[in-house]
Amino acid sequence: MEFRIVSWNIRGLGRKEKVQAIRNMVREKKPQVVFIQETKVGEISRQLLRRMGCDKGFDFSNAPREGSSGGVLSLWDVSCFEMLESRVFKRFTVLLGKFRGSSLECSLMNVYGPNTDADRKDFFREILEVMKNHKVAWCLGGDFNAITGFADKSRWSWNFSAMEEFRSFIQAANLINFLLIGGAYTWSNNRDPPTFVRLDRFLVDDEFLEGFPSLNQFLLSKVISDHNAISLETKKQCKGFRPFRLYNYITAEEGFDEMLEKKIHNFQRCNVSMGAYSLLKLVKGAVKKWSSNKTSGSALNAVELEKQIAAIESNLQSGTATMLDKSELVNLKDKL
Structure with missing residues (x-):
């Protein structure tokens, strides 16, 4: 159970x-x-x-x-x-x-x-x-x-x-x-x-x-x-297969439109008779790669911010935090 x-x-x-x-x-x-x-x-x-x-x-x-x-x-x-x-x-x-x-x-x-x-x-x-x-x-x-x-x-x-x-x-x-x-x-x-x-x-x-x-x-x-x-x-559960999702916020990130247009244009040059299925498959692959690339987008994602906050708070608890850490903690919380 x-x-x-x-x-x-x-x-x-x-x-x-x-x-x-x-x-x-x-x-x-x-x-x-x-x-x-x-x-x-x-x-x-x-x-x-x-x-x-x-x-x-x-x-x-x-x-x-x-x-x-x-x-x-x-x-x-x-x-x-x-x-x-x-x-x-x-x-x-x-x-x-x-x-x-x-x-x-x-x-x-x-x-x-x-x-x-x-x-x-x-x-x-x-x-x-x-x-x-x-x-x-x-x-x-x-x-x-x-x-x-x-x-x-x-x-x-x-x-x-x-x-x-x-x-x-x-x-x-x-x-x-x-x-x-x-x-x-x-x-x-x-x-x-x-x-x-x-x-x-x-x-x-x-x-x-x-x-x-x-x-x-x-x-x-x-x-x-x-x-x-x-x-x-209890012991960790298996989350199983993760379905593909395209969230609206991804389409608003800086550089996303240009990336997708370039992908489609390059694919069209090599595949003149491209159908709807091929186009959707191309878009899916491009979006998944964009989402997994942590350097893309306009800002650090929330998960990364939470990790940085947790690390600084751990230093605060152990007494090893510096004044710079305390200032950075405020900035990270504001971003989050």
């Missing part, structure tokens, strides 16, 4: 750039379940789901915002996850069901934790009560707004009672806090010097891990939000 659950604190779905970022993530990672925190929206429309790339085959459960903040949205591919019951709470949603192809009944909880001590106690207590009432395998994911220890924060400033409270909750719920592959932290305050914290994570119990023993937790690239997305997945 293979699946992927992606969790992301997007910090509001009001901007089209953030909606597009989720759409890009869904297209690239092809998750079966998507957890979004801090949506800052009330009702979820099918139009919004379509813009997020989650309209076809996806269903959803939404805990709306309170005032101008909060909001938790869970989405699942109905062809991959059979949802038997969903419950909505103030700061989390619960999906009770099973992945198709697996007989294990499980609950998937999408959480967005409070950042105050008083609210945090009630939050953990409420989750424990819900878990006690459902004797199934558990998987919790999201932004807990809490850390387990010193390794979860880069700077020397900790709330010891909050750390102990989170550790006590994990122990009381019999959850496993396992390794995050690809980095140590999931959030940055983007200040100088920056503070890095691991606020986002997946926690599973023994039964869930026994049902899916090849689980791994990955840090994904940071785009738009100040939080990294994280992914919980």
Whole structure:
């Protein structure tokens, strides 16, 4: 049984750039379940789901915002996850069901934790009560707004009672806090010097891990939000054959028209009786070569920018970044 659950604190779905970022993530990672925190929206429309790339085959459960903040949205591919019951709470949603192809009944909880001590106690207590009432395998994911220890924060400033409270909750719920592959932290305050914290994570119990023993937790690239997305997945899936696509933006890139005209003209000189099929085959080959050439086009693509940003942020976390790196980070984010 293979699946992927992606969790992301997007910090509001009001901007089209953030909606597009989720759409890009869904297209690239092809998750079966998507957890979004801090949506800052009330009702979820099918139009919004379509813009997020989650309209076809996806269903959803939404805990709306309170005032101008909060909001938790869970989405699942109905062809991959059979949802038997969903419950909505103030700061989390619960999906009770099973992945198709697996007989294990499980609950998937999408959480967005409070950042105050008083609210945090009630939050953990409420989750424990819900878990006690459902004797199934558990998987919790999201932004807990809490850390387990010193390794979860880069700077020397900790709330010891909050750390102990989170550790006590994990122990009381019999959850496993396992390794995050690809980095140590999931959030940055983007200040100088920056503070890095691991606020986002997946926690599973023994039964869930026994049902899916090849689980791994990955840090994904940071785009738009100040939080990294994280992914919980079994072994990597085969994406299969990739169909040819011609996107409109490619035709607007500098030099594209001239390249295509030259290709067709040269081909016509050698093939006077060229038919429609030959022409389309020529165009397809030329477009694929243009798209794969990273030096073509008017600017660096988004994937390359994300890699450069991730590299500089890694240097910031390790303390090896220079002043030039910090300036370059601002420029790269503006380009992205």
